[in-house]
Amino acid sequence: MSxxxxxxxxxxxxxxxxxxxxxxxxxxxxxxxxxxTELRFVTGIEVDAEGRVHIGFRxxxxxxxxxxxxxxxxxxxxxxxxxxxVRQVTVDLRDHMYSDTIxxxxxxxxxxxxxxxxxxxxxxxxELRRTFRIxxxxxxxxxxxxHLLDRGWAVTDILDLDLPHLATLPIADPETLKLRDxxxxxxxxxxxxxxxxxxxxxxxxxxxxxxxxxLSLLRRVRINTEFNGHLCRGLLQARYDDAPTEGEPTLADxxxxxxxxxxxxGHDQCRK
Amino acid sequence: xxxxxxGEEIFIxxxxxxxWDGSKANQKNIHGAQFIDCFxxxxxxxxxxxxxxxxxxxxxxxxxxxxNDLFVDGYDDMAIFQPTYLKxxxxxxxxxxxxxxxxxxxxxxxFILNGAWDPRDGEAGIEALxxxxxxxxxxxxxxxxxxxxxxxxxxxxTDEWAQRYMAECVKLxxxxxxxxxxxxxxxxxxxxxxxxxxxxxxxxxxxxNFIVEHCGLPRLDDFCWIAVQEPNVYGGLxxxxxxxxxxxxxxxxxxxxxxxxxxxxxxxxxxDYGIWSPKWLVERFMAHELPDTIKKDKGVDLNLEAKRKIxxxxxxxxxxxxxATHRARITGSAPARAEENTMAQVAEAIGD
Numbered sequence: 001m002s003x004x005x006x007x008x009x010x011x012x013x014x015x016x017x018x019x020x021x022x023x024x025x026x027x028x029x030x031x032x033x034x035x036x037t038e039l040r041f042v043t044g045i046e047v048d049a050e051g052r053v054h055i056g057f058r059x060x061x062x063x064x065x066x067x068x069x070x071x072x073x074x075x076x077x078x079x080x081x082x083x084x085x086v087r088q089v090t091v092d093l094r095d096h097m098y099s100d101t102i103x104x105x106x107x108x109x110x111x112x113x114x115x116x117x118x119x120x121x122x123x124x125x126x127e128l129r130r131t132f133r134i135x136x137x138x139x140x141x142x143x144x145x146x147h148l149l150d151r152g153w154a155v156t157d158i159l160d161l162d163l164p165h166l167a168t169l170p171i172a173d174p175e176t177l178k179l180r181d182x183x184x185x186x187x188x189x190x191x192x193x194x195x196x197x198x199x200x201x202x203x204x205x206x207x208x209x210x211x212x213x214x215l216s217l218l219r220r221v222r223i224n225t226e227f228n229g230h231l232c233r234g235l236l237q238a239r240y241d242d243a244p245t246e247g248e249p250t251l252a253d254x255x256x257x258x259x260x261x262x263x264x265x266g267h268d269q270c271r272k
Numbered sequence: 273x274x275x276x277x278x279g280e281e282i283f284i285x286x287x288x289x290x291x292w293d294g295s296k297a298n299q300k301n302i303h304g305a306q307f308i309d310c311f312x313x314x315x316x317x318x319x320x321x322x323x324x325x326x327x328x329x330x331x332x333x334x335x336x337x338x339x340n341d342l343f344v345d346g347y348d349d350m351a352i353f354q355p356t357y358l359k360x361x362x363x364x365x366x367x368x369x370x371x372x373x374x375x376x377x378x379x380x381x382x383f384i385l386n387g388a389w390d391p392r393d394g395e396a397g398i399e400a401l402x403x404x405x406x407x408x409x410x411x412x413x414x415x416x417x418x419x420x421x422x423x424x425x426x427x428x429x430t431d432e433w434a435q436r437y438m439a440e441c442v443k444l445x446x447x448x449x450x451x452x453x454x455x456x457x458x459x460x461x462x463x464x465x466x467x468x469x470x471x472x473x474x475x476x477x478x479x480x481n482f483i484v485e486h487c488g489l490p491r492l493d494d495f496c497w498i499a500v501q502e503p504n505v506y507g508g509l510x511x512x513x514x515x516x517x518x519x520x521x522x523x524x525x526x527x528x529x530x531x532x533x534x535x536x537x538x539x540x541x542x543x544d545y546g547i548w549s550p551k552w553l554v555e556r557f558m559a560h561e562l563p564d565t566i567k568k569d570k571g572v573d574l575n576l577e578a579k580r581k582i583x584x585x586x587x588x589x590x591x592x593x594x595x596a597t598h599r600a601r602i603t604g605s606a607p608a609r610a611e612e613n614t615m616a617q618v619a620e621a622i623g624d
Contacts, residue, residue, distance in 0.1 A: 062306035223522075239309070
């Protein structure tokens with residue numbers, strides 16, 4: 001490659017890092033149902049002129065479940081690999097008990113089972129993914145139902161609502177709009193084929209008679225998820241001592257390598 | 273002892289305390305370092321700022337500090353020691369019954385010693401359990417199903433050997449089985465969050481009480497479901513309680529679910545000391561009131577009667593503590609700060 005072309009690589013690599021960042025936004029922590037980018041699990045993105053991508057990945061503790069860690073890393077690899085210019089993706093999990101095992105397993109294209117052949121013979125990652133996808137469905141659904149209840153909707157009106165009407169319901173508040181759209185997105189995967197806006201994950205209808213009990217189930221799911229969410233955020237911040245000052249770190253932080261640098265500091269300390 | 277504004281005394285049994293040595297000198301490997309680091313994360317993430325310790329103190333605070341934080345500065349009247357061995361991570365173990373026994377010997381009215389067992393120790397472990405009963409008169413034990421042992425990364429109460437140990441507990445009168453079911457290390461092929469094995473054990477051993485530490489969080493729904501069906505299942509509030517400071521709304525949701533499903537008779541206060549300190553936990557818990565909306569929606573209340581049960585009376589029942597007698601003993605012989613020298617000797621004796 002000639003020198004002028006290489007000089008051109010700088011702005012384009014920043015643009016490509018931005019593309020990587022955007023595509024990582026579609027990868028969620030299955031337990032928390034939040035994007036890994038918003039959870040501040042992604043510490044840095046490096047893109048070289050050959051289309052190779054290096055992603056720094058961290059978790060709130062050394063002990064975080066290896067199955068979830070693997071799942072997220074594998075999802076990141078898959079999401080970024082789908083970008084047309086990407087030739088190779090390295091996901092680099094740091095400061096985790098199984099950093100080396102997971103990084104090597106992914107680099108070799110191994111499955112979770114093959115990577116953890118000894119420890120996880122029975123582990124079915126697809127089943128795990130399914131379980132937590134259902135919880136995500138329930139949590140997103142609860143947020144929308146709660147919104148409607150707060151707006152004075154009667155239970156019967158909520159249960160009569162169909163998908164086309166939910167999809168076109170005028171909503172002014174952008175946060176609520178996001179909740180609705182996230183629910184509609186997962187409703188395409190779960191909840192059966194009926195037109196009802198609100199069904200159980202398995203597609204069973206909810207009736208006025210079962211509504212109270214059903215809602216209390218959804219609430220317990222939310223309580224569990226929130227427990228994890230609060231702890232994960234608190235532990236991550238305690239571990240790396242880098243609380244977000246003005247909201248979450250911006251893309252600019254990542255492109256400029258500011259977050260990655262801070263993370264490296266933590267990394268060094270951990271190994272001493 | 274906590275006194276309300278009206279002068280009413282609340283007898284407090286702390287259901288979950290530790291005296292650990294997580295110091296560098298005791299760490300066997302990086303896992304030992306990361307284990308105490310993770311605990312410190314919990315400590316800093318959920319404690320009020322003024323109660324956050326420097327890391328060095330947290331690693332190994334010693335017997336003297338513990339006594340002071342629980343009974344002098346704090347409101348605990350008694351405390352239950354829950355050992356956590358972790359011998360694969362720490363040279364002398366993290367928090368063993370032998371270490372705890374030194375404090376128990378010095379303050380017999382203050383501490384309740386619990387033992388520990390691991391079904392993977394087989395026959396030898398059963399013998400060790402007998403020894404613990406003879407030597408320390410234990411009535412309870414702490415089980416840590418996610419603990420490592422060689423190639424094994426955990427076990428379940430449904431394992432055949434675990435069943436044998438529980439049968440032995442029935443025989444020996446070790447009736448309170450505290451099981452760590454909460455945020456924990458490394459659920460790999462064994463899902464350590466899973467509370468389903470409690471269900472099986474509670475049905476098979478109705479003579480035993482199962483205190484599910486951390487209420488199975490983040491599997492509160494599974495835990496509540498099991499607890500409703502099994503009258504001998506209790507919830508230990510360690511880890512759930514500190515949210516009362518940082519996320520009171522969230523704490524309200526958790527405690528109201530627990531009150532709704534289990535009721536105030538089957539919940540136990542625990543500080544999880546030294547992760548959190550009884551002083552602020554008890555002060556905030558006593559000052560805490562559920563919002564009217566929750567009281568109305570769920571039909572539950574965290575009134576003085578419920579608080580009294582959760583803070584002490586429920587544990588007293590499980591451990592056969594006669595509160596009136598015990599209160600008199602403690603107030604009559606309560607060691608004060610003047611004993612600090614002796615406490616230093618105790619610390620020395622256990623190698624702090």
